[in-house]
Each structure stands twice: as C-alpha cells, then as structure tokens.
Amino acid sequence: MPVPLTPRVLGRLRLANQGLLGGGFPTVPGAVRWMTAMQAQDLGAALWAVGQRVPGTAASDVRAALDAGTVVRSWPMRGTLHLLAPEDLRWILGITSGRLMNMVAGRHRELAITPDDIAHCRDIAFKTAEALKAEGRPGASREQLFQAFEEAGQLTKAQRGIHLLGSLCQRAWLVQGPTAVNKGKVGVQQLFVPFDEWIPESRDLSREEGIAELLVRYVRSRGPATIKDFSWWSQIPLKEARAALDAVRDGLVELQFGGSSYWLTPESAAMLDDGVPGSRSLLALPGFDEYLLGYQDRSLVLAPGYSELVVPGKNGVFKRIIVSGGEVIGTWARTVSGKTAGVAAKPFAGPLGPGTERSFQAQGRAYLKFMAA
Structure with missing residues (x-):
C-alpha cells in the first residue's frame, strides 16, 4: 500500500x-x-x-x-x-x-x-x-x-x-x-x-544539454523538488528550466502535493511503495547544508515560523540544524568548556526527549571526531 x-x-x-x-x-x-x-x-x-x-x-x-x-x-x-x-x-x-x-x-x-x-x-x-x-x-x-x-x-x-x-x-x-x-x-x-x-580534462556540453543534465542530477539528488526550486538553485531562468523539464519528464515521476508539482526519479518514487526509511533518524547537519539550503521553498521541512531561528534576520547565514525524521526541529552549536569541546541543542519547541537527546549527542561526538582528524 x-x-x-x-x-x-x-x-x-x-x-x-x-x-x-x-x-x-x-x-x-x-x-x-x-x-x-x-x-x-x-x-x-x-x-x-x-x-x-x-x-x-x-x-x-x-x-x-x-x-x-x-x-x-x-x-x-x-x-x-x-x-x-x-x-x-x-x-x-x-x-x-x-x-x-x-x-x-x-x-x-x-x-x-x-x-x-x-x-x-x-x-x-x-x-x-x-x-x-x-x-x-x-x-x-x-x-x-x-x-x-x-x-x-x-x-x-x-x-x-x-x-x-x-x-x-x-x-x-x-x-x-x-x-x-x-x-x-x-x-x-x-x-x-x-x-x-x-583540471586538464573537462566535459563538453551544449547549453541545452547541460541544463537538461543539471536538472536530472538535481532531481536525482534532491527530489522531491519543484522546477522553481531547481531554477532558484541553479539560477537558470525558469523558461529554460521548464524547457529542460519538457525534454526529460518521461524519465521522471511527478507528485502532486500541496498544490505544487514535485519531481523525483522512479527509483526514489519506488520508496513510496516499499516504505520510506528514516522515520526515527536524527541528524546534526552543518549550516548551509544542501538538505535545507538547496531549495527555494524550504517550508516542506522547516516550518515558516521557525525559519528566522535558522537564518536570523534573513542575513543569509544558516545555523547548524537538527533534522528528526525529515523535519528540522532545531539548531545546534559547538561548545567549549575549558579544554573540553561538546555540542548543545537548541530545539524549537521545548527540550529534546531523552532518546532524541542521546541520538543528538552521538551525532555531536561523531562531528567532533570528524573535525579533529
């Protein structure tokens, strides 16, 4: 089902x-x-x-x-x-x-x-x-x-x-x-x-071929996404973006949601039949991560009422984000106490539950280990 x-x-x-x-x-x-x-x-x-x-x-x-x-x-x-x-x-x-x-x-x-x-x-x-x-x-x-x-x-x-x-x-x-x-x-x-x-070797694509490839790769890596999301991300004029979509739409799947058309690959759409993973996932992503930044309309994963907590004053500087089951639920920061580094969560709506906090701290330890090596 x-x-x-x-x-x-x-x-x-x-x-x-x-x-x-x-x-x-x-x-x-x-x-x-x-x-x-x-x-x-x-x-x-x-x-x-x-x-x-x-x-x-x-x-x-x-x-x-x-x-x-x-x-x-x-x-x-x-x-x-x-x-x-x-x-x-x-x-x-x-x-x-x-x-x-x-x-x-x-x-x-x-x-x-x-x-x-x-x-x-x-x-x-x-x-x-x-x-x-x-x-x-x-x-x-x-x-x-x-x-x-x-x-x-x-x-x-x-x-x-x-x-x-x-x-x-x-x-x-x-x-x-x-x-x-x-x-x-x-x-x-x-x-x-x-x-x-x-870079001694580069690919050579015409403008039309390049826009079509860029669109397919965008949808493959970031779908479901709208054509306006792609146009904003790539800064390719919407008219050309729509022409590229017409050329490649037979290889994509269209989802209607909230009055908008979202595009994704058939492989991605198949997850809707088999079960979309990650319902209990918890990620501490960096600021400017493509998961949030890579779309014109970010309201699908970030409630508009919280957007200024991620980009204060709409100054273009994105804070680190906590993503739970596909939803941005807060921001986080690196902390330093004496010689000890750690992480601190700043959830949007009340403190994290014990299990979520443990998952977040595990992500924080992974981050600190990654950056130190």
Whole structure:
C-alpha cells in the first residue's frame, strides 16, 4: 500500500536521495559528484556536509580530495562557493557565469573594472603561478595575487581585488586548488592555480544539454523538488528550466502535493511503495547544508515560523540544524568548556526527549571526531 504523502515523508525522501540515510556514499569524490554542487563558502561546514554523506571519513579526507584535485571548490552558481567534481566545473560555468557577470556588471563599472583589466589580471596571475611553480610552490594565495595585481597597477581595495579574482574564476582561467598551509597548520584558504593545469580534462556540453543534465542530477539528488526550486538553485531562468523539464519528464515521476508539482526519479518514487526509511533518524547537519539550503521553498521541512531561528534576520547565514525524521526541529552549536569541546541543542519547541537527546549527542561526538582528524 503506498505511503500517504506528508511533509515528513517528502523530507525523508530528500534525506535518502542526498545520501543521509543508510550507507551514504563510499568515497568523498563520489558523494560530491552525486550531489553535483554542494554549497561551501564555509569550508568547515562543507567538510562536515560531505562527512555526513560518507561514513567513516574525517575532515582530513575531504581536504585530501581538495589537495588531490578529485574535488574542486569554485563559484559555479549564485556567486557562492560550492564543491564540485572537477570535470563538471567548466560546463556548469558555461551555463551560469554569463548571468552572474551580467548581475555584477554595474558593480564592475563602479569599481572601474573593464574587460581589458580582467585580461591583464589573467596574465599577471599566470605569470605569478609560473614563478611560484618554479620555486616548487603549488599555487598562489589570494594575498600573493593581490600584491602582484597592485604592483602591475591593478588596484585591489574596496572589493576590486576580489571581483577581479572572481572574474578570472568565472571565466575558467583560475580555480582554487590545494589548501594553504601556514606554519605547519592547514587553514581554511586554498591556493589559486591555472584552471587548465588543475583540471586538464573537462566535459563538453551544449547549453541545452547541460541544463537538461543539471536538472536530472538535481532531481536525482534532491527530489522531491519543484522546477522553481531547481531554477532558484541553479539560477537558470525558469523558461529554460521548464524547457529542460519538457525534454526529460518521461524519465521522471511527478507528485502532486500541496498544490505544487514535485519531481523525483522512479527509483526514489519506488520508496513510496516499499516504505520510506528514516522515520526515527536524527541528524546534526552543518549550516548551509544542501538538505535545507538547496531549495527555494524550504517550508516542506522547516516550518515558516521557525525559519528566522535558522537564518536570523534573513542575513543569509544558516545555523547548524537538527533534522528528526525529515523535519528540522532545531539548531545546534559547538561548545567549549575549558579544554573540553561538546555540542548543545537548541530545539524549537521545548527540550529534546531523552532518546532524541542521546541520538543528538552521538551525532555531536561523531562531528567532533570528524573535525579533529
């Protein structure tokens, strides 16, 4: 007998499709490739987002993937850093970067950034990277590139430098490579390297093919989801998103719920017949996790009345979330008392029950162990 549709059931389908129930994914690159793009402007949060989907790993394993180039971090959409498979970055940029460049064109005029300035900075960046490579150094830090820009007459103050650097990455001339090491410690910054050196092989898809593939992969990893969710996440205009849906809808399943059409794969829809797992699952997810962030409408898993507790003041900064059976029931934080680290739950509606608290603390211990290794 089919499972009745409820917000929690749809939320658990999303958990399953994102690899957050059961065995997850066997490797870090495999998880990132399945998710297509995982928001990662907060690198620490992104490490744990991957860790929650790849059991038995540590933060050092995700950093190692970045250092090896089997996972890359760049700005493929919405002007925000994401983790991606290296072979996917160029074709996704080919779809998304034009719109982003149009959005920042006014700011570039204010900063007196011209196409010639961007090309000039490309040449400077390549020369800087080549000089560092000759010294046996794997890439250039942002500070090194800014210094080189300044020495060549390209000002970097008032955000001009970061806009120039972002433009080079949007055009697939530079990409973030290995993590930087400062005084023997790994930091949160990455070094910049020439794109073609770090990613020698890229897939080549036309815009139409790319949008269709991006949609299928989005639905596969995040369904049930609406076409508006996809359009917001990818920043692909709704008209093109709907055209892509028309091209691939025969391979997808449509669910009607709450007056909206939700799309998912046949494999995912089959769980509605066999029983959707995770009714007693409890997860401590990072801030900015795709489980919540990856949708325009988050009300399916987060009651609107609690949304400001997750994103205070709608400032775009997402707190860590507790997800119980497909529903966001609270936020959580890392705590420090003397030399002892722990976690503390901040549930929305009263204290957690004893069993839920035990499950949350187990998640907290897993998080602390993951980040420490």
